[in-house]
Amino acid sequence: MGSHYQQPVRGIRKSSPVVLTLVAATPLLLYQRTTGGQNPRTVIVRKIIAYNLSGGNATLDIGIGLAPLVNILPTFFIVNGMTDAWPEDDIPEVEVAADLTLQSTPAGVYVQVEVEEIE
Amino acid sequence: MPDLYPYKPGEIESIVLPDQTVGVWINKVYKFYKVVFIEPIPRCDAIEFDFGALAAGVTTAITQLNLLEMPDREFGQFRGFVIDDIAVNLWQGRSDGRYKLNNRNGRLTRATDLRDPCGHTTEFYVHEDDFAFMQVLNPTDYDLTQTRVAFYGFRYVLEVAVDASGRQYVWSPGKPENHLPAAWTRVPATAHL
Numbered sequence: 152m153g154s155h156y157q158q159p160v161r162g163i164r165k166s167s168p169v170v171l172t173l174v175a176a177t178p179l180l181l182y183q184r185t186t187g188g189q190n191p192r193t194v195i196v197r198k199i200i201a202y203n204l205s206g207g208n209a210t211l212d213i214g215i216g217l218a219p220l221v222n223i224l225p226t227f228f229i230v231n232g233m234t235d236a237w238p239e240d241d242i243p244e245v246e247v248a249a250d251l252t253l254q255s256t257p258a259g260v261y262v263q264v265e266v267e268e269i270e
Numbered sequence: 271m272p273d274l275y276p277y278k279p280g281e282i283e284s285i286v287l288p289d290q291t292v293g294v295w296i297n298k299v300y301k302f303y304k305v306v307f308i309e310p311i312p313r314c315d316a317i318e319f320d321f322g323a324l325a326a327g328v329t330t331a332i333t334q335l336n337l338l339e340m341p342d343r344e345f346g347q348f349r350g351f352v353i354d355d356i357a358v359n360l361w362q363g364r365s366d367g368r369y370k371l372n373n374r375n376g377r378l379t380r381a382t383d384l385r386d387p388c389g390h391t392t393e394f395y396v397h398e399d400d401f402a403f404m405q406v407l408n409p410t411d412y413d414l415t416q417t418r419v420a421f422y423g424f425r426y427v428l429e430v431a432v433d434a435s436g437r438q439y440v441w442s443p444g445k446p447e448n449h450l451p452a453a454w455t456r457v458p459a460t461a462h463l
Contacts (some may be wrong), residue, residue: 163355163380187327187409188357188379270381 162269164197169263172255178220181213182251185268193248196224197239198265203229205259213264215249223247229260239265276457279390282349284308284424291431291454293441294345294397300441302451303343303428311346313422321417324356324408330417332364335402338421343428345397345459349389352378353418355410360394361403362460368394378419379409393423397459 167182185192196213203209211227214220223245229235246269253262276285286292286305293300311317317337321330340346352358358378360368369376369391378392386392396402406417431451432438442448 160384162384165355183411185355185410187407187411270379 160267162192162195162267165266165268167251167262167264167266169261170253172253172258172260172262175257176254177258178212178214178217178252178254180217180250181253181262182264182266184248184250185270188270190270191248192268192270193246194251195244195246195267195269196242196251196264197267199227199237199242200234200263201227201229201236202234202261203231203255203259204261205231205255205257207231207257209255209257209260211253211255211260211262213251213253213262215247215252217252220252220254223251275455276347276395277390277393280388282347282388282390282393282423284426285347285457286426286455291439291451292345292426292428292457293451293454294395294428294457294459296397296400296460300454300456302431302439302441302454304431305426306429307427309425309427311348311421311423311425313420317422318353318418318420319404321356321404321406321419323413323415324406324417325413326408326411328408330406332361332403332405335396335404338396338402340396340398340425342398344425345395345428345457346423346425347393347395348402348421348423349392350378350394350419350421351383351389351392352380353420354414354416355380355408356414356417356419357407357409358419359405359407361405362394362396362400364403366460395457395459397457400460 184194209229214222367375440447440449
């Protein structure tokens with residue numbers, strides 16, 4: 152699936168660390184946005200890569216907030232043992248003014264995202 | 271005759287040609303020189319400052335850009351950009367911030383070249399030992415191991431400009447000694463604005 156929609160680059164590309172979900176349905180910090188400049192930056196998820204080694208099929212939520220996590224994208228479904236990658240053509244442009252968080256059910260999913268930070 | 275001037279948008283060009291006259295702004299007066307030689311300074315690792323490791327949220331001291339120091343009778347034209355995720359203030363004279371507005375100074379960040387890929391809004395000029403300085407902020411929430419800023423541009427070798435009778439030009443508006451060249455390019459090499 153691809154798109155021919157294009158717009159000018161808006162921000163700075165950065166990446167999250169690789170985060171492993173440790174407890175089922177328990178949010179973790181995925182990407183901490185930059186706030187030390189003149190104004191806090193906003194964040195758009197551009198790419199997602201996830202590896203499911205939970206031992207079963209897993210759902211993955213990416214959002215904001217830790218108690219609870221509020222989805223900014225639909226829940227992803229990852230087949231057991233698979234690595235999935237979602238390029239930016241497949242991800243809605245959702246801009247948030249918050250750190251990104253994630254959770255999976257069950258635990259045991261490695262996730263990394265590439266983001267665009269807008270200043 | 272090519273259309274050359276300071277801060278010209280587009281890929282960097284020299285601001286004048288050899289034998290043309292420049293007025294270099296120094297301590298609130300223009301001093302007049304004839305350009306006798308121009309040499310490009312390519313963007314490369316040799317003309318790149320690494321201000322070193324910088325913890326999250328920390329700002330460095332105001333640091334002299336010793337690599338951009340110019341010899342006597344020369345000035346440099348530079349454009350710059352940051353390589354790492356830092357915010358950089360420029361000073362000419364340790365207390366004169368550049369990119370100046372009434373209440374705040376602009377600065378270089380990684381967003382600068384998103385809207386200004388040619389870097390013309392970053393351009394500045396260094397004359398002899400009127401040094402440039404920078405102060406670097408790490409705006410991120412993590413420590414940086416490198417804080418790099420790169421520069422490129424041109425250097426200009428000068429000789430004092432005189433009229434046909436050998437009299438030096440003098441910038442002194444409204445005064446009897448005021449004596450200006452027929453055509454000259456303004457070079458804002460120091461702040462003091």
